[in-house]
Amino acid sequence: xxxxxxxxxxxxxxxxxxxxxxxxxxxxxxxxxxxxxxxxxxxxxxxxxxxxxxxxxxxxxxxxxxxxxxxxxxxxxxxxxxxxxxxxxxxxxxxxxxxxxxxxxxxxxxxxxxxxxxxxxxxxxxxxxxxxxxxxxxxxxxxxxxxxxxxxxxxxxxxxxxxxxxxxxxxxxxxxxxxxxxxxxxxxxxxxxxxxxxxxxxxxxxxxxxxxxxxxxxxxxxxxxxxxxxxxxxxxxxxxxxxxxxxxxxxxxxxxxxxxxxxxxxxxxxxxxxxxxxxxxxxxxxxxxxxxxxxxxxxxxxxxxxxxxxxxxxxxxxxxxxxxxxxxxxxxxxxxxxxxxxxxxxxxxxxxxxxxxxxxxxxxxxxxxxxxxxxxxxxxxxxxxxxxxxxxxxxxxxxxxxxxxxxxxxxxxxxxxxxxxxxxxxxxxxxxxxxxxxxx
Numbered sequence: 001x002x003x004x005x006x007x008x009x010x011x012x013x014x015x016x017x018x019x020x021x022x023x024x025x026x027x028x029x030x031x032x033x034x035x036x037x038x039x040x041x042x043x044x045x046x047x048x049x050x051x052x053x054x055x056x057x058x059x060x061x062x063x064x065x066x067x068x069x070x071x072x073x074x075x076x077x078x079x080x081x082x083x084x085x086x087x088x089x090x091x092x093x094x095x096x097x098x099x100x101x102x103x104x105x106x107x108x109x110x111x112x113x114x115x116x117x118x119x120x121x122x123x124x125x126x127x128x129x130x131x132x133x134x135x136x137x138x139x140x141x142x143x144x145x146x147x148x149x150x151x152x153x154x155x156x157x158x159x160x161x162x163x164x165x166x167x168x169x170x171x172x173x174x175x176x177x178x179x180x181x182x183x184x185x186x187x188x189x190x191x192x193x194x195x196x197x198x199x200x201x202x203x204x205x206x207x208x209x210x211x212x213x214x215x216x217x218x219x220x221x222x223x224x225x226x227x228x229x230x231x232x233x234x235x236x237x238x239x240x241x242x243x244x245x246x247x248x249x250x251x252x253x254x255x256x257x258x259x260x261x262x263x264x265x266x267x268x269x270x271x272x273x274x275x276x277x278x279x280x281x282x283x284x285x286x287x288x289x290x291x292x293x294x295x296x297x298x299x300x301x302x303x304x305x306x307x308x309x310x311x312x313x314x315x316x317x318x319x320x321x322x323x324x325x326x327x328x329x330x331x332x333x334x335x336x337x338x339x340x341x342x343x344x345x346x347x348x349x350x351x352x353x354x355x356x357x358x359x360x361x362x363x364x365x366x367x368x369x370x371x372x373x374x375x376x377x378x379x380x381x382x383x384x385x386x387x388x389x390x391x392x393x394x395x396x397x398x399x400x401x402x403x404x405x406x407x408x409x410x411x412x413x414x415x416x417x418x419x420x421x422x423x424x425x426x427x428x429x430x431x432x433x434x435x436x437x438x439x440x
Contacts, residue, residue, distance in 0.1 A: 004044040007032050028394065036063025039415050039422055041402065049402045052426050053413050057226070057258050059289030061337060062415040068288045068333040075329035084112070084323040091328035098335055099282075099297055102267060106276045107297035111315070112323040116257035117151025119281040119294040120219070122317055124155050126302065127217040127251045127279065133305040133313050143207060143218040143250075145200075146181040147228030150219060150255050159219050162228055177211065179204045181225065182233035185369050185380075193234045200233075201240035208248040217251035217278070218244075222269035223373055226258040229409040230378035232371055238273035251278040251302075257294070261285040261334070262344055262416070265351070265374030278302060288334045293327035347375055347416055354423045360431045366438050378411040385438055395433035401426060403433075 008030045016022065017030075032044040039062045041049045054060065061068070075091065082089055096110035111122055124142060131139035144150070144159035151157070157166050159176045166173065180186075182200035184193045208215065222238055225231040245252045254277035259269040261282070266272050268280065279302070283294035306315050321327075337343065351374065361370060361379065370379040381388060389405040396403040403410065412426060 004032055007044070024390070028390070031397070038062040038064075038417050047400065049397070049400055050422060050426060050429075051402045051415065053402060053404060053411070054285075054415050055289055055402075056284075057263075057413050058284045058287075059415050060261060060263075060285040060334065061288050062417040063289070065288055065290075065337070065417075067337060068290050068330050071329045071333035072290060072326055075326050079325045081321065081324055081326070083320075085318065089323075089325050089328075091325045091332060092323040095328045095331050095335075098332070099295065102335075103276060103280070103297060107280050107299060109298050109300070109303040111296045111298070111317075113294045113296075113319045114292040114321055114324075115151075115294050116255075116281065116283040117153040117156040118319065119257060119283055119296050120150040120156040120159070120253075120255060121153055122296045123219070123253045123255075123279040123281050123298075124159070124217065125317055126296065126298065126315060127253065129315060130251070130302050130305045131216050133308070138214050139216045139250075141211070141214045141216060142176040143204070143211075143215055144176045144178055145220055145225065146178055147183065147225050147231055148181070148219070148221055148255075149225065149227035150221075150257075177207060177215070179207050181228075181231055182237040183225070183231035184233055184371065185231065194236050197234040197237035198240070201237050201244070204241060205244045208244050208250055212248035212250055215248075215250050217253050219253040219255055221255050222259060223264045223272060224259050224269070224376055226376075227406065229380075229406050230371070230376060230411045232373045232376075232378075235273035238270060238275055242273070242275040242277075245278075253277060253279040253281065255281045257281050257283040259376075262338065262347055263374055263376060263413070265344070265348060267338065267344060286334065287327055287330035288337075290330045291324070291327040292321075293324065293331060343416060350416075350418070351375055353420060354418075357420065357424050357427055360427050364434075366434065366440065375416065376411065376413050378409055381408040381410070381434075381438055384408070388437060391437045392433055395436045396429060399429040399432055401429045401433070403430070 011030055012025050033041050034044050035042040039051055041051050079089060099110055100108040113119055113122060128140040142159050144161060146161050149162050150159050152165055154172055157169055158173045160166055161178050180200045180203045182197040186196035187193060220241060242252055254270045256269055270277060278299055280297040287293050306313055361367060366382055368380045368382040388408055392405050
């Protein structure tokens with residue numbers, strides 16, 4: 001057995017991989033990665049793979065970005081970690097202040113964790129506890145959107161509407177109220193994208209009118225419901241959700257774990273609707289893929305509901321690595337890159353150029369709903385193909401592409417360091433993989 005094969009075998013025996021049927025790897029070998037550089041990953045055999053999904057949407061600036069690396073190294077020489085209960089440190093203060101400033105001061109209080117599901121849990125708990133502290137303990141239910149995904153812990157699963165993740169744990173979950181999705185693909189012939197957005201907003205309005213006395217918050221993924229199949233929607237939906245929440249005294253939680261930090265074309269997706277949520281959940285790209293970190297930003301109004309002499313009114317949630325200095329240093333470097341490289345403007349130009357390179361996929365009768373929001377592209381395979389996701393992933397990998405479809409949805413969520421040549425290679429390889437897997 002070669003050295004590489006040995007590591008693969010040992011990994012399959014000892015490592016339980018996430019969201020994976022491990023039996024699959026009896027016939028589909030794990031790929032041992034040893035190095036990254038920009039948009040590329042290099043495996044143990046020296047083959048390179050174009051990371052077209054930013055390694056689960058986290059590596060905004062590709063791999064081994066030198067400025068983020070340097071920031072972590074510099075922080076490592078000063079302080080690697082300290083408990084955040086009763087103590088503080090410069091990186092967490094600076095990061096909190098800068099994130100607040102990026103919301104115009106509207107979301108001025110930052111609570112940290114390590115991952116997106118934890119951020120969801122924090123926002124849900126904080127909302128319900130806020131209402132309890134305000135003498136409204138009946139307001140402890142939540143409203144989520146059809147096809148939405150917010151994580152896989154039990155609280156997050158309660159507001160997640162993806163059957164694959166939820167069904168096995170249904171007996172453990174306290175279910176939320178689910179309302180229709182504003183998905184553009186729900187538009188009838190002759191309708192534009194505002195029509196399904198309006199219908200979904202009207203359904204939410206009816207829900208809140210009936211149940212507002214028991215609902216703490218509505219949770220949405222602004223502009224793109226990612227794990228649910230890259231369902232994109234018009235910003236008018238968010239405006240109407242904000243108005244409905246205000247009218248009925250319900251919090252709005254914006255889950256921007258996947259769509260924040262420039263992914264939809266603005267730093268935060270909700271900005272395109274001209275609104276602010278009561279809670280903003282951020283993770284994934286916040287450290288550029290270097291270290292685990294998540295944060296929930298919230299308002300003075302929410303914060304003040306917990307500010308009291310009573311310990312029972314404090315927000316009772318903790319995490320050993322809350323506000324880790326190394327992760328905060330990485331996040332500060334990410335914000336510096338956004339500022340110094342004018343990333344939002346550069347991405348707008350880049351995305352427009354990339355659209356021009358999609359011609360090999362346009363008009364293909366096998367595909368439906370070719371769509372884009374910011375730096376996210378997606379299309380659906382029109383007809384069912386047995387084992388499509390697994391077979392397409394393998395076909396793409398054989399062509400040097402890291403792509404992992406969501407059911408029949410193929411998506412590109414590349415690092416912002418992609419150039420025209422990389423995108424052209426991605427489109428050509430995608431077309432070739434489709435030719436292999438999907439009959440004409």
